[in-house]
Amino acid sequence: MATGVMGEFELIKRYFARPEIAQIQGQYTSSILGIGDDCALFDIPPDMQLAQSLDTLVEGVHFPGECDPFALGYRALAVSLSDLAAMGAEPHSFTLGLTLPRVSELWLKEFSEGLAQLAQRFKIPLIGGDTTKGPLTLSLQVQGLVPKGQALLRSGARPGDLICITGTLGDAAGALPSVLSGETPETCGDESLKYLLHRYWYPSPRLFAGQWLRQAGATSALDISDGLLGDLGHILEASNVGAEIEPDLVPRSAALDRYHDQDTALTLALTGGDDYELCFTIPRQLAQTLPAKLSDGCRITCIGQINDESGIVRDPQGNLLSKKAYTHF
Amino acid sequence: MATGVMGEFELIKRYFARPEIAQIQGQYTSSILGIGDDCALFDIPPDMQLAQSLDTLVEGVHFPGECDPFALGYRALAVSLSDLAAMGAEPHSFTLGLTLPRVSELWLKEFSEGLAQLAQRFKIPLIGGDTTKGPLTLSLQVQGLVPKGQALLRSGARPGDLICITGTLGDAAGALPSVLSGETPETCGDESLKYLLHRYWYPSPRLFAGQWLRQAGATSALDISDGLLGDLGHILEASNVGAEIEPDLVPRSAALDRYHDQDTALTLALTGGDDYELCFTIPRQLAQTLPAKLSDGCRITCIGQINDESGIVRDPQGNLLSKKAYTHF
Secondary structure: OOOOOOHHHHHHHHHHOOHHHHOOOOOOHHHOEOEOEOOEEEOOOOOEEEEEEEEEEEEOOOEOOOOOHHHHHHHHHHHHHHHHHHHOOEEEEEEEEEEEOOOOHHHHHHHHHHHHHHHHHOOOOEEEEEEEEOOOEEEEEEEEEEEOOOOOOOOOOOOOOEEEEEOOOOHHHHHHHHHHOOOOOOOOOOHHHHHHHHHHHOOOOOHHHHHHHHHHOOOEEEEOOOOHHHHHHHHHHHHOOEEEEOHHHOOOOHHHHHHOOHHHHHHHHHHOOOOOOEEEEEOHHHHHHOOOEOOOOOEEEEEEEEEOOOOOEEOOOOOEOOOOOOOOO | OOOOOOHHHHHHHHHHOOHHHHOOOOOOHHHOEOEOEOOEEEOOOOOEEEEEEEEEEEEOOOEOOOOOHHHHHHHHHHHHHHHHHHHOOEEEEEEEEEEEOOOOHHHHHHHHHHHHHHHHHOOOOEEEEEEEEOOOEEEEEEEEEEEOOOOOOOOOOOOOOEEEEEOOOOHHHHHHHHHHOOOOOOOOOOHHHHHHHHHHHOOOOOHHHHHHHHHHOOOEEEEOOOOHHHHHHHHHHHHOOEEEEOHHHOOOOHHHHHHOOHHHHHHHHHHOOOOOOEEEEEOHHHHHHOOOEOOOOOEEEEEEEEEOOOOOEEOOOOOEOOOOOOOOO
8 A cells, every 4th residue: 555645644544544444344354454554455255256346536527626525425435336236246345545635634534424334334344545635536446246157247138138227317417407506415405406416415326236136137237327328328239239218117206307397307317327226137037026126125117128229229119219318209 | 337427538448448458368367357347357266365555646746747658657557566566466457547637649548558568567457447537647456466364464574584675775766856857767868867767767566576575484575665764664563673774785776876975875775765676574594595686686685684672763873763864974
């Protein structure tokens, strides 16, 4: 692990080395040597694979300047955990590269508490990182474990498979203008917008759903960070298949439908990012094993099916659906 | 893996997904699923542990603005590999979080070529990452494998152990003022300074030495990034021991002694960072097994010994040595 350039950054490192973040006990943490040497060290069970994902978040690009540090810490880890969920992996550990323009103890306290709250919920300890001076940037790498050969890939969708979605889509995108103007769930008076803002800042990484789907026989999965139509396109490309989806079946929250008109809500659900729900495919013959809700309360909705029209998404009337926008006729 | 925010960043990702970087074949790469899904995936042999280190480098803090992108790519990976060397690990794979203010194809080409040159030399493929828009920042996580329970830690030094150094110290620090004024090894006319600049920009991660030392029975090791006296302090703290070192034995290059006066050269060797040589301890009875040079040409020099004076570094006359500066009497 690198040593910070400034004495005060030593303080920060000690902040993140607190037991509440760095010594969270999970199923696989007993073998981990975490923060404090040149490297973190661990082994993994011989029948498992390690799944890793790195996300970089930059102030002014991925989150607004002067945002709530608790929410930022929470959301940064949630966004990364979502990639583990999409592979059907169990959380193992994470590392954090944090670049900060200045040291504010209040900021650090709140940021690390947001991080710790989610880390504790999913039992994933911070095992290493680097803290430097510079423009506010987070690089977060999460890692999880998945039984060998059983990870949910993007490349396994087959014609005839059903296309399904966890939760509801469009909520975070429906809050985006308010996020950018600095509104937060804590200060917002409108109940619908409060819900949408909460969905933006506190996404639920679908780890339970991902593990359930892996065991249930899903053929492909990914998390929806950039919008359903665009992200579904990654499955189609990797699997060399096409899709027919019914736009009106794409699950929307009551709050989204209350806060936006119907056409806007539909477009947001099809093209809006930042919800971090899963899109997955599952063989049609397994459809009856899919509950409407998983035991953690996560909704599952089928919205269409895979066909052999490589890379193309159509609605049942045969209209091409573009990831840029959707017009409801 | 996150999706970039701009179309042109898709281009960049394809740049880093080139076979010359992303499909380098190493001893352990056959099991790796790299760039292209939500996560990278791999397993590790059951008798091995994974060693991980994350370093963040920020323009204007860790490297000068407008620097040579080839050298930057090379140096960034070298600095991270040095942490693997310090644990005695073999290179496995790395991930890159790259934040760029703008997309310049020439910059990307040269940066990725610098990265690729070192990655190929040490057979370490890029298996994932994220590219975003923002102030130039690199977050590089390297990972390596080490036989279970055999990693070289900072905590194993014992009173009586010899303290040794690979290579020479002070070179990179001796070039620093010239680095900051934009001089490069390619443009520099003075042969001594050219050598020092080369040491700054193209450090040699001591991977062979680290693995050799692990097998030879070294009791502790770390890489010298912040200066010998400060970094040795980390071993002393982790091992709860003290040290006596002979400043004049600290190995210096002929170029450093030519380019700087003797007192400056001595201070640079004791306190200057950025050389990425290893400092290690080894039981005295193994001293005769230590060659003056390893088979890859890396010099080994003994400079002192561990004692039981917790956390203190003295010279043989009993003078305390401070990591801030050294005055030669």
